[in-house]
Amino acid sequence: MEINLQKNYQPKDFEDRIYRAWEESGSFHAEADEDKKPFAIVMPPPNITGQLHMGHALDQTLQDALTRWKRMQGYSALWLPGTDHASIATELKVAEGIMASEGKTKEEIGREEFLKRAWEWKKEYGGRISRQMRKLGDSCDWARERFTMDDGCNRAVTEHFVNLYEKGWIYKGNRMINWCPSCGTSLSDIEVEHEDKNGLYWYFRYPGVDGEDVVVATSRPETMFADVAVAVHPKDGRYSGVVGKRVRIPLTDKEIPVVADLYPDPEKGTGAVKITPAHDANDFEVGERHGLEKPFCIDETGRMTALAGKYEGMDRMECRKAWVKELDAAGYLVKTEEKVIPVGTCYRCDTIIEPILSEQWFVKMDEMAKPAIRIAKEKALRHVPDRFEKTYLRWLEEIRDWCVSRQLWWGHRIPAYYCPACGQMTVSRDAPGFCPRCGHTGLRQDEDVLDTWFSSALWPFSTLGWPEKTKELAYFYPTDVLVTGYDIIFFWVVRMAFSGMEVMGDTPFRHVLVHGLVRDAEGRKMSKSLGNGIDPLEIIDGYGADALRFMLLIGASAGNDMRFQTDKLEGARNFANKLWNASRFVIMNLRDENGGFLEIADMGEEGWSAGNPALRDEDNWILSRMEDAIGEVTRHLDRFDLSLAAQRVFELTWGEFCDWYIELVKGRLYGEDEGSKAVARAVLLKTLGNILKLLHPFMPFITEEIWGYLPKPAWARQRDEGMLISASWPEVGADPGRETAAKRLERAMEAIRSIRNIRAEAEAAPSRRLAAAVLADAETAEALRAEEAHIKSLAGLSAVSYVEKREDAPAEAASAVISGAEIFIPLDELLDYKAEHERLGKEKARLEAEIARVGSKLENQSFVAKAPEAVVRAERDRLADYKEKLGKLAARLEQVKNKL
RNA sequence: GGGGGCAUAGCUCAGUUGGUUAGAGCGCUUGCUCGACAAGCAAGAGGUCAUAGGUUCGAAUCCCAUUGUCCCCACCA
16 A cells, blocks of 8 residues: 655545545445344434535534444444425525526416426435535435435325324314415414514504593504404403493594403503404404404505505505504504514514414324423433423423414425315325215315424434334334434424324434534624624635534533634644644554555454553553543443543543653664564554544544554454444453553653753753652652653653662752652753742642641541541542652752752 | 523633542743654643532532523513
């Protein structure tokens, strides 16, 4: 193999190539394999009209990391991708496109033609987002890619709809719904966003017909034409005289009754409320109670109806202005008041929603919500973090019937058919050829389509084959984890939960991993209107997919928002570069000049145990760090703490492997002892191999690329001989036998750090080799002697000597105290006793403070009695260590003082 | 009107079931062309963990209150 590793991490050199290799190898594909345990994630399907944004990047990176990890653990790991038809969003986009190119409205084009265009649109753009996912490195099973309007999903939707209808849980009814005049469709309650706007209250006098005038307040004067009553509270004394009398709608000849109802709050406004049943949910109920008419004055396009007389056809907001002006001129406007008014707006187009009375399809929710509540309470469905369970439950507990019909064309058409002759409605899986009641043919299908979320609610099982009884469904359902943002819990998670329970009788997923939003550097939400969005593809282009992924993973703690900052990204990129170069170092040291492999010790099964005498202290140390990291990373992943897992590998890679092990092992690699070199190579390879494995779920490209350059050692398991994506997840536990060796090395590290510190403080010329004298107890002396070569090379010493007594140590020297030893460095003319005195004094003060703290703790009898033994012992050891250090420090300080 | 999050180093944030000398990255200071890496190496400065109580042998961590801040839900004219 040609080895020509670039000096720097250059992701463009390999990302596309690696992805192709994965895809061609079939590694992404998961079967219902009875020899393996199943693991499944269904991907929240992005909109076909959409583009990959940072939210997707985070969402998908989390899913991909989990999938890759489980795949390596030997599960049949399925990550099922797909896209959503996004009824409203797509319809708006397609209509916009047609208008832009042909200047026609969708009505002018007609339903058939419009749908043809929409499918063309889907064909053109539907693939875009999946191409973008490949750039991110998503290891999803493309062979199982689905679309919410493909044949299988269509069948699932129809089947489910008909089942619910037959059960009586879907009904058609004339009720108050949210209407978006701009989109021209009804919306469900959660598709309405609530915001407070500064607005006006107008107080109007309704002249009495057979009694007194009544003043009412309203924020929507244009609805006045559809008033059918004025309501007052029965106990409101101010109005006791007018109840039962009539008033007239100003400037009209319409007379309406004053009714007594519990709805009006005497504290608010004037205590009298105008009642407009067709345009307000509360008023609707008042109207029902009093058997009132429900006339409309605003139509579905937001214009005034004939009821508004000369304002007919005028936009509702225009009418409001003109009507108020007219009323004012006529003396009916009593006063106006500035007030904050809560208004509902459309989540897609931001238009103010009109509550109107309309005949729509509804799903009855009370019974269906119950099992969904139960699974959360019984923990068959767990939220991570668990606080989101509250959000989930509260919504289900307050759930109201779900308006599922939309006056749109792009979507699943409601399977209800009407007889043109007798009007009979038939709900059926297939279009009936004739009316079951009168036998007439030519039945017309309902014009409306279903809410997008009706089909996505079925996603966890429709994608696995339902309503067919497929082996995939039996094997992968319930899925393991659903990954999504907290903003989607109401829209989607809840609906999948109750639908899953209704259809499958089991939770659709055992865990919901909830993440937050990716915000911009200032903490603002990324949005089109602010123009502060960051395109993941540009970032991948500039920094690499792995850098982006790692940055997202390490920066996102579960459920919390994160900020997207360039310096974080650079940090992740730098980490990739660090890994790249450490790997380059390893590879360079594994190969000879001809590109062949040098001898790597065959450690076999037993060779890795601490008992193998061929292993040096630094080998045991890095192996123990590696074993610790394997345990911790796995534990964090088990708990869905991806961020902590990533941090631990980061530390292993950079802080332990690069900063220490590579430096410690260089002496051996450049030395003459071939046997020792072969062992060093083995440890390098073993450790790097495991680092790549631990890192692969987070940074799949670079780890796979490096993996390809590594020789497959004799100890490799069969699975590890192919690509990293399907290699085995490391499982080694800690080897307690390494402790002694690791302790010796750590003692040496402490010495190295102290000496480096002295050097830096004294500004000793770095190139200058220094001699050190050590005054140590027997055990420490042994440890330091064993590690002397490392201490010399890493701390830049020419010689280390050992002395028995303080008096034998060089007098003219800087010194440092470590556990069990004192180190003296003669610095000649560079020695500054004043600085030395200050440095040691500071250290002494710190130790004294610690001794006081630990001492008082140990003097506390209840601490000693009640705290766990291990904690007490640790404190005692610490105290002894501090006291020993303090003793030396005090003695040394005395010496230094005399030099001043 | 309900519900929830957050408050830890100059900045952005970790801190897993209460026991560390409270951490990281960036920034800052100082010194480094030592045969993987200046996208780097080494040394260092920097925090009374928002405030006030409580529980406990022991609190950044658990409880209560307060302040600030952000978000979600809600049919109030």
